[in-house]
Amino acid sequence: MSKQITNSVVGQARDETYRKMFHDIVDLMHHDYAGYEDKTGWDQPEVYLDQFIDMDDRKFVDLVQNYLFDFNDLHTGFTDLLNPKKDIGFTVRRFEDKLYVTSSTNEKRIKTGDQIVALDGVGIKEVAKKYEKELRTTIHERQKWEPVLLRFEVAEIETKQGGQASLALRSYEPIPYKAExxxxxxxxxxxxxxxxxxxxxxxxxxxxxxxxxxxxxxxxxxxxxxxxxxxxxxxxxxxxxxxxxxxxxxxxxxxxxxxxxxxxxxxxxxxxxxxxxxxxxxxxxxxxxxxxxxxxxxxxxxxxxxxxxxxxxxxxxxxxxxxxxxxxxxxxxxxxxxxxxxxxxxxxxxxxxxxxxxxxxxxxxxxxxxxxxxxxxxxxxxxxxxxxxxxxxxxxxxxxxxxxxxxxxxxxxxxxxxxxxxxxxxxxxxxx
Known part of the structure; x- marks a missing residue:
């Protein structure tokens, strides 16, 4: 058997493993999730079933998380325990149509008070419309943007001093949480x-x-x-x-x-x-x-x-x-x-x-x-x-x-x- 055929067989088996897990998750959300009766019909698992091609761990986590967004429940989530979600390295909060940097942890190239006005050339208002499901709300001060920022490559910045810059976005290992x-x-x-x-x-x-x-x-x-x-x-x-x-x-x-x-x-x-x-x-x-x-x-x-x-x-x-x-x-x-x-x-x-x-x-x-x-x-x-x-x-x-x-x-x-x-x-x- 050629190497190409072997890789294809292995890939199909891996995709099938992911598909089986996804079916288990759907079954659980339809029978064990406390909101299953109230939210019947909210999810559309069939939309995701044709995406199990050349699947890997990262793609699978993203797919399941996107599926869970359908339930609009902040107590749901899906994670890879061996590869925790990366961190954008700073936090932001939306005011009008700008994202204001509220703190900077790993990312030292951006400062508190700097403003993101566009992502990959698209204005914040338009990005918000596209990722409305992930942001979960249209109320600006309640939107959580950090996971969305991980999907982009370049942020257009207006510094708090009034300058302009383009920032190539990076991802970082999250800093461990410490209670106070x-x-x-x-x-x-x-x-x-x-x-x-x-x-x-x-x-x-x-x-x-x-x-x-x-x-x-x-x-x-x-x-x-x-x-x-x-x-x-x-x-x-x-x-x-x-x-x-x-x-x-x-x-x-x-x-x-x-x-x-x-x-x-x-x-x-x-x-x-x-x-x-x-x-x-x-x-x-x-x-x-x-x-x-x-x-x-x-x-x-x-x-x-x-x-x-x-x-x-x-x-x-x-x-x-x-x-x-x-x-x-x-x-x-x-x-x-x-x-x-x-x-x-x-x-x-x-x-x-x-x-x-x-x-x-x-x-x-x-x-x-x-x-x-x-x-x-x-x-x-x-x-x-x-x-x-x-x-x-x-x-x-x-x-x-x-x-x-x-x-x-x-x-x-x-x-x-x-x-x-x-x-x-x-x-x-x-x-x-």
Whole structure:
């Protein structure tokens, strides 16, 4: 057999392997994804089936990700575990028809404040129309452009000094994410707390214990969750007693929506695997007890479809006694705050002494409680296994997020000054 024929046979076999995985993914999204009933007909898998020719790993990941865009769910994603997605090396935010550089990490040839006015000779407005599905929204300040930039070769730049340049775009290995949980004195009577995720229960609990005196005595508190990546609601429950007043608080009084968990065989298996992994890294006994209770409930309802899990033991967390805390609290929010970040902001809005300031959160929680399915220890699909009853009531948060009490439009002036923080301080000193 000639080398050419051998390569052809190998290529066809490889394409068939990718095609089989894709069929598995479609089957999962049609039966195990929590939004499968609500979004029936949204996806068009047949459009992608004729693209399995000369397929490779990178093309396959792109194809599956494009397919998942059809569901318009930020809790879905597909990644190559051995070859993580490259990074453009900087971040941008759209204002009108320019992309303003908001930070520069790996890419040193571009500076904060520089503006991208065209990509491969095409204006930003036209690019946005072409990649509307990937950008997910027409609201400029909510669009995420970095993955789209990876598709282009040259960016036309207007520097903040007024010059013009062409930048050959490169891709970089992403810089590992590092969480930040901090409390510091902003002014003599204002504490500033920054929490970039709710993933590390132990670290957040330790932060609160070490700063209990400050949280109990400072009159004003600013909590910055503008970059919060989410995690677990359990991680922020111990902070809530400082943010509410009036003795006993029952969080159930603030919402009538319930979580409906899709307990298919596959979902229960994958969720149990993930929760077992979480147990290995959590020391807090109360958190461990709650996870074990969740695992028992999932096992009890294996194969039953949509179920409202009996988490009555967990509900004792939804009732707490308030503690001596700040008189006024400002929470800074933005579109980069999602998942448990959404939940935190939504919960705190019910406190009479909390004001949320900034921009609406990401709005990820219509469908939540993700599971991870892995093929060949290589490709990983993330998808949600539960949905909020508010979806059926037409009150979902997708594409809208949790609205702030005081909206602050993002403008390029934010690159010169932390406008949100300045306004937060002004709001704290304002008389009631």
């Amino acid at each position: 949980y901090s409390i510091q004195e902003l002014q003599k009577d204002i504490l500033y707390m920054k929490i970039t995720d709710f993933m590390n229960h132990d670290a957040i609990g330790e932060l609160l214990r070490h700063n209990e005196d400050k949280l109990s005595t400072y009159p004003f508190l600013i909590i910055d969750v503008r970059l919060n990546r989410g995690g677990s609601d359990l991680a922020y429950f111990n902070l809530l007693p400082y943010l509410f007043e009036g003795g006993k608080v029952e969080l159930r009084d603030f919402s009538n929506d319930t979580a409906l968990t899709l307990c298919t065989e596959r979902n229960v298996k994958l969720r149990l695997q993930m929760l077992e992994g979480a147990l290995a890294s959590i020391q807090d006994e109360e958190t461990r007890r709650q996870i074990l209770m969740m695992m028992r409930e999932l096992e009890n309802h294996r194969g039953e479809g949509f179920v409202e899990l009996n988490l009555s033991e967990l509900e004792e967390n939804l009732v707490f006694e308030t503690k001596s805390g700040p008189n006024k609290v400002i929470i800074l929010s933005d579109v980069f705050c999602g998942s448990s970040g959404d939940s935190f902001v939504e919960t705190c809005k019910h406190s009479s002494k909390v004001t949320v300031l900034g921009r609406p959160t990401l709005g990820m929680n219509d469908y939540a409680n993700v599971a991870f399915k892995v093929w060949n220890n290589r490709f990983q699909l993330m998808y949600p296994t539960s949905k909020s009853s508010r979806v059926d009531e037409g009150k979902g948060m997708s594409e809208k997020g949790i609205q702030p009490d005081k909206y602050v439009k993002w403008t390029p002036f934010h690159l010169k000054q932390d406008v949100d923080l300045t306004m937060a301080v002004q709001e704290l000193y304002k008389e009631k």
